[in-house]
Amino acid sequence: MGLLDRRLLFVTGKGGVGKTTVSAALARCAVAGGRRVLLCQADGAGSLAAAFDVPPAGFDPVEIEPGLHLMAMDTEASLREYLKLHLRLPLGGRLGPLATVFDFVAGAAPGVKEILSVGKIAYEVRERHYDLVVVDAPASGHVISQLAAPQGIRELVAVGLIRNETEWMGDLLADPEVTAAVLVATPEEMPVTETLELLGRIRSETEVSVAAIVVNRVLPELFNRREAALFDRLAEPGDWRSELVRHNGDAVHHVLEAAALATRLRRSRAAHLARLRDAAPDVAQVYLPFLFARPHGTRAVQLLADALSAELD
Amino acid sequence: MAPARSRRPVARVVDARLDQLVAASDVVLTCGAGGVGKTSVAAALAATAAAQLDAKVLVLTVDPAKRLATAMGLSGFGNTETVVGREAFAAAGVQPRGELWAAMLDTKASWDELVGRHAPDEATRDAILANPLYRNLTSTFVQSHDYIAMERLHEIHASGRYDLVVVDTPPSSHAIDFLDAPARMAEFFASRLLRWLIAPYRSRLANLASKPFQAVADRLLGASFLADIAEFFLLFQSMYDGFVERAKSVEQTLRDPTTSFLVVTTLEAGPVQEATFFCEELGRRGLRLGALVCNRTLPAGLGDPAARTLADQWQRHPEQAAAVVPTGADDGPPRAGADPQERERLVQVFATMGQSFIDYAMLAAREAELAGRIAPLAERRVVIAQLDHDIAELGHLLELGRSMWPS
Ligand SMILES: Nc1ncnc2c1ncn2[C@@H]1O[C@H](COP(=O)(O)OP(=O)(O)OP(=O)(O)O)[C@@H](O)[C@H]1O
Numbered sequence: 030m031g032l033l034d035r036r037l038l039f040v041t042g043k044g045g046v047g048k049t050t051v052s053a054a055l056a057r058c059a060v061a062g063g064r065r066v067l068l069c070q071a072d073g074a075g076s077l078a079a080a081f082d083v084p085p086a087g088f089d090p091v092e093i094e095p096g097l098h099l100m101a102m103d104t105e106a107s108l109r110e111y112l113k114l115h116l117r118l119p120l121g122g123r124l125g126p127l128a129t130v131f132d133f134v135a136g137a138a139p140g141v142k143e144i145l146s147v148g149k150i151a152y153e154v155r156e157r158h159y160d161l162v163v164v165d166a167p168a169s170g171h172v173i174s175q176l177a178a179p180q181g182i183r184e185l186v187a188v189g190l191i192r193n194e195t196e197w198m199g200d201l202l203a204d205p206e207v208t209a210a211v212l213v214a215t216p217e218e219m220p221v222t223e224t225l226e227l228l229g230r231i232r233s234e235t236e237v238s239v240a241a242i243v244v245n246r247v248l249p250e251l252f253n254r255r256e257a258a259l260f261d262r263l264a265e266p267g268d269w270r271s272e273l274v275r276h277n278g279d280a281v282h283h284v285l286e287a288a289a290l291a292t293r294l295r296r297s298r299a300a301h302l303a304r305l306r307d308a309a310p311d312v313a314q315v316y317l318p319f320l321f322a323r324p325h326g327t328r329a330v331q332l333l334a335d336a337l338s339a340e341l342d
Numbered sequence: 343m344a345p346a347r348s349r350r351p352v353a354r355v356v357d358a359r360l361d362q363l364v365a366a367s368d369v370v371l372t373c374g375a376g377g378v379g380k381t382s383v384a385a386a387l388a389a390t391a392a393a394q395l396d397a398k399v400l401v402l403t404v405d406p407a408k409r410l411a412t413a414m415g416l417s418g419f420g421n422t423e424t425v426v427g428r429e430a431f432a433a434a435g436v437q438p439r440g441e442l443w444a445a446m447l448d449t450k451a452s453w454d455e456l457v458g459r460h461a462p463d464e465a466t467r468d469a470i471l472a473n474p475l476y477r478n479l480t481s482t483f484v485q486s487h488d489y490i491a492m493e494r495l496h497e498i499h500a501s502g503r504y505d506l507v508v509v510d511t512p513p514s515s516h517a518i519d520f521l522d523a524p525a526r527m528a529e530f531f532a533s534r535l536l537r538w539l540i541a542p543y544r545s546r547l548a549n550l551a552s553k554p555f556q557a558v559a560d561r562l563l564g565a566s567f568l569a570d571i572a573e574f575f576l577l578f579q580s581m582y583d584g585f586v587e588r589a590k591s592v593e594q595t596l597r598d599p600t601t602s603f604l605v606v607t608t609l610e611a612g613p614v615q616e617a618t619f620f621c622e623e624l625g626r627r628g629l630r631l632g633a634l635v636c637n638r639t640l641p642a643g644l645g646d647p648a649a650r651t652l653a654d655q656w657q658r659h660p661e662q663a664a665a666v667v668p669t670g671a672d673d674g675p676p677r678a679g680a681d682p683q684e685r686e687r688l689v690q691v692f693a694t695m696g697q698s699f700i701d702y703a704m705l706a707a708r709e710a711e712l713a714g715r716i717a718p719l720a721e722r723r724v725v726i727a728q729l730d731h732d733i734a735e736l737g738h739l740l741e742l743g744r745s746m747w748p749s
C-alpha cells in the first residue's frame with residue numbers, strides 16, 4: 030500500500046536531518062492528491078509554520094492552504110479538551126492548579142504527557158476529521174516514548190479513565206493500514222547509525238510499523254565512470270591541467286578542487302547509503318536531493334514534494 | 343540572492359588556537375546543536391592535548407556509537423574510564439607526551455550509583471531501585487540525562503584523577519538544558535508540589551484546598567497509580583539533602599574559573615541560531631565562553647570571484663572550455679580529441695564542474711554570511727574544515743585537532 034494511503038504518519042529521525050521539511054513535503058504531496066491533511070507539530074516549536082512561511086499555529090488547527098491544516102501540540106490544551114469532552118467539567122478557561130498538578134505528574138510519571146499528545150492525534154484520526162494526519166514528531170529517543178505511550182500507560186496504570194483510552198489508541202497505532210512511522214535520515218555516518226538504531230527500537234519497543242526511510246540531502250553524482258576518468262586526468266598535475274591554467278589562470282585550481290571535494294563527499298556518503306540499504310533491506314527507501322539554493326521555506330518544501338511524488342509513483 | 347553578495351570573498355574568522363585555553367582549563371565542555379560534530383571536536387581536542395602535553399586527559403562522551411571507540415583503538419568503552427593505548431598513537435605516527443582516557447555516560451548505571459550513594463539505608467535504596475516507575479523515570483524526568491552528565495563531571499573533577507576533562511554534552515532539545523539541570527534538580531526536591539503530592543498519602547489527611555484536583559486526578563489516572571507515584575517520591579525525598587547539596591557543588595564546578603565552554607556549530611541556519619543563543623546564555627549566566635568552533639566549513643576557494651566567473655563560463659559554454667584541452671596530437675591516453683564521444687564526455691565534465699562549483703559557492707556564500715553574523719559572539723574562534731572522509735582512527739582525530747592547535 031502507498032505511503033500516503035495511510036491515515037496517520039509519524040515523521041521522525043535524528044535532530045536536524047529534515048523531519049520538519051519532509052513532513053511538510055509529505056503533506057503537500059497528499060494535498061496535491063486531493064486529500065484533507067492535518068499537519069501536527071509535536072514539539073511545539075514553530076518550525077513547520079516557518080516551512081510554509083506562515084505565523085506559528087496553536088492547538089486549534091488553521092487551514093494554511095486549501096486542504097492543508099496546521100496545528101501545534103500542547104498537552105495542557107489537549108487535557109483541557111479531553112476533560113471538556115469526557116468529564117463535562119465546568120473548567121472555564123481556568124485549568125490553573127490542576128494544570129500544575131498535571132505538569133508535575135506528567136513530568137514525573139512516564140507516558141502521561143505522551144498519551145495526551147498521542148491521544149489528541151489518534152482522536153483526530155479516529156473521528157476522521159481529516160484523510161491524513163502527518164505528525165512532525167520528536168527526534169529519535171523521544172518518539173519512542175510517544176509511540177509506546179499506550180502500552181506504557183497500560184503497564185503502569187491499573188484503572189482510571191486514561192487507562193481505558195489506551196485500548197483503542199493502541200489498536201489504532203498498531204494497525205499498519207492506518208498508522209506508520211517514516212524515518213528521515215541523511216547519508217552520513219551518525220545519522221545512518223542512529224536511523225538503524227531507531228528502526229530497531231520502534232520495532233522492538235512499539236507496535237507501530239515503519240513504512241519508509243526518507244533519505245534527505247542526497248548529494249548529486251557528478252560523473253559517471255568514464256567522465257570520472259576524464260575528470261581525474263584534468264585534476265591531476267599534468268599537461269591537461271597546465272593547459273587549463275595557461276588559458277584560464279589560477280582560478281582553475283579552485284574550480285577543480287571544488288569538484289574534487291564534491292566527488293569525495295558524494296563518494297563517502299554513497300557508502301553510508303549502501304550501509305542503510307543493506308541493514309534495512311525490507312524498508313522502502315526514498316531519496317530526496319540536497320538543495321543548494323534556499324533550502325528552507327515554501328519553495329524548498331515544494332521542490333521536495335515534487336521529488337517525493339516522483340519517487341512515490 | 344543578490345549576485346554582489348554571493349561574489350564577496352569568504353570572510354575568514356579569526357584562526358585562533360586552543361592551546362592557551364587548554365593550558366588554563368581543568369574542564370572543557372563542548373556544546374551546540376545536535377549533529378554539528380560536538381563529539382568529534384571534544385575527542386579531537388582531548389587527543390591533541392594528550393599528544394602535546396604532559397597531562398592525563400579524559401574525554402567523557404555521551405556518544406552512543408562504537409565509532410569513536412574504534413577511532414581510539416578501543417573495542418568499546420562504558421561507564422568506566424579506559425586508557426587509549428599508545429599503539430593507537432603510534433599507528434598515527436605520534437608519540438604522545440601525556441595519556442588519553444575515555445569514558446561514556448551510562449545514564450542508568452550512573453543513576454543507580456547515585457541512588458546508592460544518597461539513599462539513607464539499604465532498604466530505601468532497594469525499594470527505589472525496585473520501584474516500577476524508577477526505570478522509566480531515570481530516562482524521562484527533570485532532564486535526568488543532563489543532570490547525570492553534570493553529576494558525573496563533578497565527581498570526576500573532584501576526584502582529581504585528571505589534569506584535563508573534556509566533556510561532550512548530551513543532545514537535548516535545548517542545548518542549554520544541562521546548565522539548568524543541577525538547579526532544577528534541587529528545585530524539584532524542594533518543590534511544594536512534591537510535598538503536596540506526597541502529603542495526603544503520608545498523613546491520610548488530605549489538604550482541603552487540593553481535594554477537587556485530587557479527585558479529578560484520581561478519576562483520570564486511578565488512585566493507586568497516584569499512590570505509586572507518591573510512594574516513589576516519598577522514598578526519593580529521603581535523599582533530598584544529599585541531592586540538593588550535590589546539585590550545588592555540581593553548579594560550582596560549572597562556574598569554576600578553570601571551566602570553559604566550547605560552543606560548536608556548523609555554518610548552517612539552525613545550528614548557528616542555537617550557537618548564538620548558547621553564547622548569549624553563557625554570558626548571561628557569567629559562565630566562560632572559551633571559544634566558538636565553526637566545524638565543517640567549506641574551502642575558501644569557493645568564495646574566489648575569478649573562480650566563480652570561470653565556473654560560470656564552463657557551465658554556460660562547456661564546449662569552449664573543453665576546446666582548451668590538448669587534443670588529437672597528445673600521446674597520453676585517453677585521446678580526448680580523437681573520439682567524438684570522448685570529446686562529448688569532456689564537454690559534459692566541464693559543464694558539471696561549472697555547475698557544481700556554482701552550487702557549492704552558494705553554500706559557501708551562506709556560510710560566509712553566517713560566519714559574519716556570529717563573529718561578534720566570541721573573541722576566540724576556531725575554524726575546522728569539512729573533512730571529506732569519516733573519522734575512523736586516532737590519526738583522523740589528530741588531523742582534526744591540528745586546526746585547533748599550533749603545530
Ligand atoms: N534536502 C535538503 N537540502 C538541503 N537542506 C535541507 C534539506 N532538507 C532540509 N534542509 C535544511 O536542513 C535544516 C534542518 O531541516 P529541518 O528543520 O527540516 O530538520 P528537523 O529534522 O525538523 O530539525 P529539528 O530536529 O531541529 O526539528 C534546515 O535548515 C533545512 O532548511
Ligand SMILES: [Mg+2]
Pocket residue numbers: 048049050076165
Ligand atoms: Mg523540526
